[in-house]
Amino acid sequence: xxxxxxxxxxxxxxxxxxxxxxxxxxxxxxxxxxxxxxxxxxxxxxxxxxxxxxxxxxxxxxxxxxxxxxxxxxxxxxxxxxxxxxxxxxxxxxxxxxxxxxxxxxxxxxxxxxxxxxxxxxxxxxxxxxxxxxxxxxxxxxxxxxxxxxxxxxxxxxxxxxxxxxxxxxxxxxxxxxxxxxxxxxxxxxxxxxxxxxxxxxxxxxxxxxxxxxxxxxxxxxxxxxxxxxxxxxxxxxxxxxxxxxxxxx
Amino acid sequence: xxxxxxxxxxxxxxxxxxxxxxxxxxxxxxxxxxxxxxxxxxxxxxxxxxxxxxxxxxxxxxxxxxxxxxxxxxxxxxxxxxxxxxxxxxxxxxxxxxxxxxxxxxxxxxxxxxxxxxxxxxxxxxxxxxxxxxxxxxxxxxxxxxxxxxxxxxxxxxxxxxxxxxxxxxxxxxxxxxxxxxxxxxxxxxxxxxxxxxxxxxxxxxxxxxxxxxxxxxxxxxxxxxxxxxxxxxxxxxxxxxxxxxxxxxxxxxxxxxxxxxxxxxxxxxxxxxxxxxxxxxxxxxxxxxxxxxxxxxxxxxxxxxxxxxxxxxxxxxxxxxxxxxxxxxxxxxxxxxxxxxxxxxxxxxxxxxxxxxxxxxxxxxxxxxxxxxxxxxxxxxxxxxxxxxxxxxxxxxxxxxxxxxxxxxxxxxxxxxxxxxxxxxxxx
Numbered sequence: 001x002x003x004x005x006x007x008x009x010x011x012x013x014x015x016x017x018x019x020x021x022x023x024x025x026x027x028x029x030x031x032x033x034x035x036x037x038x039x040x041x042x043x044x045x046x047x048x049x050x051x052x053x054x055x056x057x058x059x060x061x062x063x064x065x066x067x068x069x070x071x072x073x074x075x076x077x078x079x080x081x082x083x084x085x086x087x088x089x090x091x092x093x094x095x096x097x098x099x100x101x102x103x104x105x106x107x108x109x110x111x112x113x114x115x116x117x118x119x120x121x122x123x124x125x126x127x128x129x130x131x132x133x134x135x136x137x138x139x140x141x142x143x144x145x146x147x148x149x150x151x152x153x154x155x156x157x158x159x160x161x162x163x164x165x166x167x168x169x170x171x172x173x174x175x176x177x178x179x180x181x182x183x184x185x186x187x188x189x190x191x192x193x194x195x196x197x198x199x200x201x202x203x204x205x206x207x208x209x210x211x212x213x214x215x216x217x218x219x220x221x222x223x224x225x226x227x228x229x230x231x232x233x234x235x236x237x238x239x240x241x242x243x244x245x246x247x248x249x250x
Numbered sequence: 251x252x253x254x255x256x257x258x259x260x261x262x263x264x265x266x267x268x269x270x271x272x273x274x275x276x277x278x279x280x281x282x283x284x285x286x287x288x289x290x291x292x293x294x295x296x297x298x299x300x301x302x303x304x305x306x307x308x309x310x311x312x313x314x315x316x317x318x319x320x321x322x323x324x325x326x327x328x329x330x331x332x333x334x335x336x337x338x339x340x341x342x343x344x345x346x347x348x349x350x351x352x353x354x355x356x357x358x359x360x361x362x363x364x365x366x367x368x369x370x371x372x373x374x375x376x377x378x379x380x381x382x383x384x385x386x387x388x389x390x391x392x393x394x395x396x397x398x399x400x401x402x403x404x405x406x407x408x409x410x411x412x413x414x415x416x417x418x419x420x421x422x423x424x425x426x427x428x429x430x431x432x433x434x435x436x437x438x439x440x441x442x443x444x445x446x447x448x449x450x451x452x453x454x455x456x457x458x459x460x461x462x463x464x465x466x467x468x469x470x471x472x473x474x475x476x477x478x479x480x481x482x483x484x485x486x487x488x489x490x491x492x493x494x495x496x497x498x499x500x501x502x503x504x505x506x507x508x509x510x511x512x513x514x515x516x517x518x519x520x521x522x523x524x525x526x527x528x529x530x531x532x533x534x535x536x537x538x539x540x541x542x543x544x545x546x547x548x549x550x551x552x553x554x555x556x557x558x559x560x561x562x563x564x565x566x567x568x569x570x571x572x573x574x575x576x577x578x579x580x581x582x583x584x585x586x587x588x589x590x591x592x593x594x595x596x597x598x599x600x601x602x603x604x605x606x607x608x609x610x611x612x613x614x615x616x617x618x619x620x621x622x623x624x625x626x627x628x629x630x631x632x633x634x635x636x637x638x639x640x641x642x643x644x645x646x647x648x649x650x651x652x653x654x655x656x657x658x659x660x661x662x663x664x665x666x667x668x669x670x671x672x673x674x675x676x677x678x679x
């Protein structure tokens with residue numbers, strides 16, 4: 001599904017990712033954990049195609065193609081979805097209109113018929129129910145004046161609508177209370193399937209109680225310094241990141 | 251050149267049919283007035299060649315030029331509502347829909363002057379000595395236009411459509427609209443300036459609005475003149491105690507456009523809301539001028555203006571709020587936000603609060619920005635191509651303001667014009 005080899009990336013001339021490698025197979029859920037400043041968010045932004053980040057060396061192959069050659073919208077068309085750590089407010093842009101435009105842009109790029117408003121609304125309503133989301137949020141401007149929990153639910157709703165092949169969750173758990181966290185996890189778990197891979201980026205082990213990863217990686221100083229199964233997350237919870245960083249330095 | 255132009259307008263004034271004493275005020279002013287120039291504060295940032303390089307000829311009434319079906323295509327109100335059509339400034343009953351409605355009088359301005367209709371004596375009281383050349387021309391040629399008097403709370407909106415259309419070039423339309431909303435009465439007046447032919451001409455309209463005690467006027471306006479039209483709208487509003495005026499003006503069309511809002515409170519606890527949006531692209535200049543005068547206590551006003559500029563588009567925002575010494579407890583908020591899509595676009599923005607009272611709440615703020623890269627990335631990450639995403643951000647920026655129309659059919663129309671204009675621009679950014 002996704003193969004990252006020796007990835008170096010920088011922003012404003014400052015190198016953040018310093019030789020990151022990661023292999024993800026179809027159907028796998030990978031968690032990336034790491035302290036602040038380790039490069040977690042940079043990784044997600046590079047994968048989603050944020051142009052401010054410059055990839056200086058290394059490769060990223062997605063479904064056999066060079067991901068780094070694709071524009072952000074092409075990546076979305078190819079099935080990549082990133083749930084933003086800080087979803088962006090779009091004043092004056094109606095949430096339903098936005099989601100319909102998004103789904104239809106992707107369907108169009110894939111040569112599938114676009115959904116009319118009526119059919120789109122039917123689809124959204126079924127997905128909303130599963131997330132226990134308030135329909136009123138659909139009528140408002142995208143993320144404008146939303147609470148933190150509402151924004152994250154809105155991200156998950158988009159993810160469920162777009163049914164990506166590779167979902168990247170960038171610290172989706174930050175700032176969430178336990179109910180919202182459960183809801184978000186439920187949404188994510190409902191999408192788990194043998195064809196779909198997920199990259200869950202988080203600072204805390206807490207989220208991984210609800211979304212059980214197949215693999216856990218520790219990111220520090222722009223590189224993955226340790227990989228393991230979900231027991232690694234528990235170990236980190238207990239001991240913190242310090243021991244691994246010391247080991248890596250040694 | 252300037253002497254020739256003044257001569258031209260003085261001759262127009264001298265030969266105009268005399269319908270009202272106010273014409274003499276305009277004529278006198280024409281003999282004293284200087285041409286608008288950039289040394290004058292009110293015109294400082296406004297290019298003037300597009301209006302001063304021509305000797306526009308006064309329009310005359312032309313019957314049989316348009317059919318009612320032409321108007322039907324422009325309307326946003328249902329067919330059974332009152333819809334008034336002014337063609338080159340002249341009231342056209344055969345193109346208008348004028349079902350009788352209690353509480354509403356609609357009169358051709360000429361007829362109202364001839365019959366001395368109730369309240370018509372107010373004509374010219376707000377535009378007074380005329381602020382500039384074009385105000386004086388309008389006054390001197392007084393005759394074309396419409397008089398509206400509202401005596402009840404009207405539920406159905408009234409539509410007023412201005413069409414500038416002639417086989418001749420360089421024609422000057424010169425309407426005056428006089429609106430009197432009596433005590434406790436209310437009206438929604440939807441005003442459209444619709445494009446009909448791409449002829450170089452000038453619209454030089456004056457509107458005087460009198461709101462009596464407790465009266466309410468909702469006034470959504472859409473200026474979508476053809477891209478060669480020169481457009482000047484001077485609005486004068488006087489609000490008595492506890493009256494409410496809400497104006498939402500969009501300036502999308504015309505090559506050169508200036509909208510002047512002159513607002514004055516005569517009694518306490520009145521509220522006014524002025525919302526404006528301008529779109530200025532290639533070969534376009536849009537300007538908005540506000541003169542809001544708080545001279546009595548306890549009134550509030552909100553002035554919120556936004557603009558999108560692209561290509562070599564130019565816009566001027568000149569917003570003045572004057573709070574006089576006695577206008578205690580005034581609450582006034584002025585804002586102007588601009589989105590620039592190109593390096594060559596230019597906005598001159600000049601919000602100004604002049605406050606002489608000490609117990610007031612007033613604020614003003616201005617922003618000039620570009621498309622937010624965070625917003626653009628968010629939309630693109632959701633599969634929306636860059637051009638469509640850019641267009642969507644612009645639409646959203648404008649939609650917040652257009653929502654003040656509070657009339658869905660007009661909102662839809664304005665948004666679709668905007669979409670049509672912005673889509674090719676966004677595709678080339």
